[in-house]
Amino acid sequence: MRRRFLFEWLLMALLLPLAMLWLGERPGLVEADRAVYDELMRGDRRAAPSPDLVIVGIDERSIAALGPWPWSRTLHAQLLEQLAPHAPRSVLFNVFFDTPGPPEDDARLAAAMAGLPVYLPMDLAPLPATASVPGLAPPRPGFATPVPALARAAHGLGHVNATADSDDRVRTLYRYEGTETRLAPYVGLLIASGAQDAAPAQPDFARDAAWTRLSRFGFRLAGPAGSYRTVSYIDVLLGSVPPATFAGKTLLVGAVADSRLNDQLAVMGAGAKAAGLPGVEVHANAIDVLMQGRAIEFPSGTQRWLWLALPIWAALAAFMLSARYAAVSALALALLMAGLGAVALREARVALPIATPLAGIAAAYLLWSWRRLAALLHFFRQRVDALNAVPSGAFEPVVAPAPPAIDAIEQRTRALDRAIDRLVTLQSMLRQSVALMPAAVLICRDDGQIGQSNAAAQALLMQASPNGGRLREQRTGDATDPLAGRALFALLAALPRTDVGAAAGAAPSPLPGVWHDAMTGEYATPAGDVFRLHAVPLGTDGSRTAPHWIVVLHALTAERRAQREREELFAFFSHDLRAPQVSILSLLALHADGDPATDTPALRHGVAQAVQRTLAMADGFMTMMEAESNAYRLAAVPLGAVAMDAMDAVWADAQRRGVVLKPPLSDEAGCVMADGALLARALRNLLDNAIRHSASGSEIHVCLAALPDAAGRPGELLLSIRDEGEGMDAERLSRAREAGHRRTRSATVPGWGIGLAVVNTVITRHGGWVEVSSRPGAGTTFLIGLPQCADESDAEEA
CATH class of the missing domain: 3.30.565.10 (Histidine kinase-like ATPase, C-terminal domain)
Known part of the structure; x- marks a missing residue:
């Protein structure tokens, strides 16, 4: 089972991070990570809008003065001609010029662009029909570039695609978008770096994908609409804006909120969707963070996988090392990951997914607990089956009739109840059997501590202590057993002992000398009882627990009393009864030798006295025998x-x-x-x-x-x-x-x-x-x- 458990642990450590990496890109966890990201962004401090960014707004007043949109490209050329003397750093037209206009207008705008570093956006549009096979596949998406004359005159071309998330809110942009044929950089990336074009070092194109997005980044909003300095398009044409407003600045030309040109984007942090930001202000925020190096990065690939895998591995390791505190370890790891994610976003500008690793920790805990529980239930099933297989003979409890089990859990529960009933019955029968034995019996631990005793053993050993009457108050074991918890060897040491050699058939003791010495003596109690100890070890058949001992105190009182009586009887016959007979023989010998002191009367008198003494002693002995009889x-x-x-x-x-x-x-x-x-x-x-x-x-x-x-x-x-x-x-x-x-x-x-x-x-x-x-x-x-x-x-x- 240990090998199987380790295999399952390694399998979880390998597969769970991969599963969370896959689930982290699926609905559910994506929304959860997005919600945590939004909450952290709301609580973050706002960066002040950069004064180096100025918006030239196509507003309601300009439309009223210049006419309805779209305007002639001659007006845009006049705008650039008006700005050129003020030497702005760069100009971005958030206006698409992908459809040809009057040649003279396009030519004038291209000529005006030659005097300034102007960046033009590319519109996201399907490729022309010639780029696909009609009837076999739909047209593939691509970028529509500005008309050739304007494209050649532009300092750089880039995409301005702001893709909304599933909740229709814009949170991030991509530095590169497109296909293997045309991978366009974000126009703000070109403006921030001053380059005419940009490309990733080693682009990783999605396999079999129609569109590829690389290098995602996020940005904190500088504020609501109007946070950046904005001047009206018509004011610039009229020359009413101070020249210092444009010198060395990055200018963004686009529709503002009151233009009613439907260029509003719902951006996270800007309020309700209806009160979003104009596209030009969204790009102003993005270009601002790129220029100041404050863009929020989103790790991908190996970095993202390690961020998801490390907490799962840490959780599994903690569960393995301390199963008792698995829930606490999981909670601590979850709090740690949430804290690290928040710190990384606020301080390092790295947006790490937080909900996904938390879900991984929770999944690791649930899977680990489930497998531990399954292993435990399997072990219980085996042990319960083993317990129920133990024969109990006449002690088998009667199984009460019950309705059929509805599932395996109820079936195993009944099996466990039956095993418990059998164990309780067997234990009760064992205790009763020991208690009802006429011989003195003890059950002791390997160190001699008494676990159970019967009444006969208590009657013998309670005399072994000077405070035997207070043993019941000093015990540490069973409340009904005054000897439970007492040390057998200490009780025996308090009794007089006679060494008589090793008991026949005594089992060798695993404790050198202790049990052997105890079984080579006879002990006498103050009441005159004599007993000898015989102990047999239990649990020596390969059991992993320390052996216990069943100890029998063989009563030798009757044997020793009979032995003393035999000795006294022998002394009585060999001395007391023999003495009068010796006296008679002595008198007869003296009389035969002619001793005058033993004449016939003296002889008769001496013999009569000796006989009377013999009869008296015999009569006394018989009386004693009768007195000690039960008749x-x-x-x-x-x-x-x-x-x-x-x-x-x-x-x-x-x-x-x-x-x-x-x-x-x-x-x-x-x-x-x-x-x-x-x-x-x-x-x-x-x-x-x-x-x-x-x-x-x-x-x-x-x-x-x-x-x-x-x-x-x-x-x-x-x-x-x-x-x-x-x-x-x-x-x-x-x-x-x-x-x-x-x-x-x-x-x-x-x-x-x-x-x-x-x-x-x-x-x-x-x-x-x-x-x-x-x-x-x-x-x-x-x-x-x-x-x-x-x-x-x-x-x-x-």
Whole structure:
């Protein structure tokens, strides 16, 4: 397409100037250029008429005195005889002498002309019939010269043809007119130069033309009729004009306005056509500008073509360089050409066509815009067809029935609408698909900036920032996506990382090391979630756009938790359960060696203790497994009754150690939805720990209370177990709380590991919470909160 566009641009640059050169000579642009020329001439300052030009007017008074026109040539001879003593520079008779008169009159006029430089005009008339072939072609135009006697006596002969334009107004004259046989100069050109004859250096005759006009020139009028000094013909004959009026002057003899000889020419700038200028005054203005070198020239040929071509080429170049400002460039060029044309006419006296180059600039803009628009529409058609050809599977939108398209534009518009609908549908489906994926998914740019994320990814990465709660206010992307616009690598850098090596099958990154390093680590969030990043580049199939990445955050939390549980279970079996068995084997070995400290009673006692420890740990481990299972049998049970069951289970051990259990005052505080047996076993673990850490004679207080919510409805049931044992300092209290969240027994907190882990797991699974407080020497208090529900009778009625 680029090659085609350049070819069309060059074609316009070549043909458009030629077309404008041709159109500039045709109706329409000719009139437009003429109107601009007239407007500029009206606003131009007028030149003062030269005092070196004097008109000898054939006026009404002279006709009344000398008789009706035409006059005898003897009168013209007397006029020249009267002027000869005053030595005028030259005399022009704007009177045709092409018909013979009385021989004596012609002879006297020729004799009078011998004493002065007299110029005679040639009349435009058809050639005699002998110059053409009768019956085959019409007579060709030509010039009728004065009678031979006068022609020989004249200082120079020239044409005075003032051809009007299509609006019947005279604006210009031609320095040369005629045919190849006779190319006559303008008589004013001879007068201005003082020559007897003149010819162009290299005349360029129009091919197959009957008439040729060369070297067109224009003139500014010195003023309306009567602007030049005029003396009456009869006054000159009578000798009543001062001699200084004629000395060294150019005299023009012709009919003036009041002669009524129908020698009026409608001249541009002289007013209405009926109020034109006499022919002698038109020639006076033309001769004046020729003598003073103020003639207005009209370029032709190469100069005219360059004047029309250069603005078109400049416009096309501007359009090519800056398509965005094409209209501004065209307007600026048009103003520039208009200004140059006005300056050239006013200052350099060169009449350049202005409307034609402006039309050329406008035509260049229209053609260029049309071709650009056509190319753009062609490109749109190809891209729309390509978009509609993309398979969308189940996401293909339903095409609504529509009447047949009336033209290609409507057809392409519908195709574009369908392509847009398909793109919108596909984009919407893509966003929804990403949003609904259970795995954490991101779509990122090549530099790691997040463009889209789903809820699972937001739940993981919003923990990666210290101000994660304010991410929504700091985002720069999608208003509905708190991660849009964020930098993925900056979020990952805020998380603890464990390097585990390259992910299997990871795609190489075009950014050296960045994506590769990100995929060789595991990240942990403050909430304990663990994930690993896997990214695949998109748009690497030759697309010109930078690749994007689809990033999956593989959740490893369950795997790592299971791994820790396996490790703890292995430690439990390899250490905790093995230790009592080793003790039994040691006692048996000592007893077999005859050690007196291991007599039969001591052996039985030691073996019994070891077995009891093994059973207790196995029972605790099984209880933990049951607590973490989902096989809870929930029912509405009174929390007070559950607490009493737990106290009954440890009553004997408390009595043996001398510890007094203080039961709750009432077991009617309220019910909880719970697995009664498992909840009682968890409370028994707390009571066992309290009894084990209490001195003989101390008390363990079990209290139960109901806490309604703000509306007075059932809220929470609070159960506290407080002992009077040795208590714990801050360090031991912290380790005890940590043990409550450990799955198995902790070696650093003897006796607290599984018991507190079971309590925390059971209470949490029931929707409750556990808090512990203690001080050295002041005992320890466990506070449990469980959501209250309706009692058993209410549950049965429901």
